[in-house]
Amino acid sequence: MEVNAAGGASVAVVGTGRVGTAMARILSSRGYRVAWVYDPSPDSRERAARLSGAEVADDPVDAARDAGLVLITTPDDSIASVCERIASSGEDRTGQVFVHMSGSLGLAALEPVARAGAEVACIHPLQTFADLEGAIEALPGSSFGVTCPPGLEKWARGFVADLDGTVMLIDEADRVLYHSAAVIASNLMAMVEYGAQVLFRTLGFTDRESGNALAPLIGATAANVERLGAVGALTGPLVRGDLGTILSHLEALDRLDPELCDMYRAVSLWGLRVVEERGDLEPEVVREMRDLLER
Template identity: 25%
Template sequence: MKERVTFIGAGNVAWNLSHALHESGYRIGGISSRKKSSAKKLAAKFKCAFTTDPTHITQNTDIIFITTPDSAINEIVNALCAEKSLNKNQLIVHTSGLLSAKSMNCVKKWGAIPLSMHPAFSFSSPLFKKNEFKGVYFVLEGSSRAVEKGKTIVRNLGAKSIVIAGEMKPLYHLALVFASNLFVGIEDMAVNLLSQCGIEEKDARNLIKPLVEVTEKNILEKGTLKALTGPVEREDIETLKKHLSTLTKYKYAYKKVYTELSKHLVTMVEKKGEVDKKALWLMRKMLSD
């Protein structure tokens, strides 16, 4: 029988992770949430205790997962430490992509072990799918003892792990924001531009779907440099001029995004070699004016 697990936080991450751990043999012993209804709803899935005060359910457990927003983690950890609600050798895990395990250092006073364990995954829904974490990467950070315990949990989930230094957490999280959140923003801009062409939103999403899918496939299989296509890669000065004038006319707010990203694409093209240096200079000048 695997360890007993308690969750503080009952949002999408808690729903998916608790079900995955339960499926892997862990015992879900309690759920805490600021909203009693949220804690009760998730706890009902495992017939376990629920509360709005995490200090009531954290002593008789082996692993505590804190799956709240980052802004609440410090308050929760301080409350657990102040109320003497922790035991020696308990693993205290937060799933923040930004914060390091040091944000929970006070738990060491009680002999507990802090660990940062962030899934590089997007949870837009509480609906859990069987084997959802198979192949997903969890980024671990903490002491060697904490990391080894984290690796065991990750393996049991059928997932993979990577270890990074605590001071690298902000940079790591920023990378994921570029890969996911900002990507969604870019696609929303594309849909908005298509809507200005008179295309319905649903049709716009269907229109860009094959392009998005093949681009993603090429990035994952070939790398970003070989996946790059389009006017910057072709050093097509006239098309860039037309794009900039069109954005000025129809969607000026997007122009800054277009120019800054295109500048980066110019740098990528330069890395590929065998380029027209004059064309690169002209593109950079045009995008900076």
């Protein structure tokens, strides 16, 4: 089915949070005919309609009725129930493609509309969306975790190509691990950076000031990971085996914020796996660091 050309089959977006609204806007700007948007929040769906030129539907069944492509971009816990609601209309969904954009859920969440005749796929943008403007800017060119039946793979690749994206084929059984990797790389990294900002607050810096100072460091680290891989990108006292420096960090952090000290210990203990994989330090030095971090 062709759904990726101006004048072709129409698109419906069900769920107009940051991802859904960004998708509606981007697809509309790239020749897709975004016809309908739906969200329980009137403000959210009206905003998506303004940005994409779509009509506002009062119900997900109405939004999906005549669309060739239906994007389900609701919160994860709502995807299956939304699909069940659409399927309960009893309408034949043959000829339609339903796509959800969850990272962890698989095709099973789309089973109700699949039973009604629709083709189904999971296409998750491997990207972070802190706000709508950032989502619209960041989504094109991202990698996308794709799970779909073999017969729909060609279409899915074309859809991702229209977003200037890269396809990562993910088996149904592996989606939770795939999404866990994404959470570690993005969400947990932000939590770690929060720890750094907490320390800068004690030094008298605002979050904006420390954010500006840390951004080049974070960016350079990300660039090193891209160029060298995480193992090659790791630097600092752990890689050098600087026991005295690590001890001073632990003592200072424990006095200031024991929970932050625990985080430092846990992440550093994980980092010892990187140190061991690199093989730059003598095993005895690694053992001493482990003993220090586990005290």
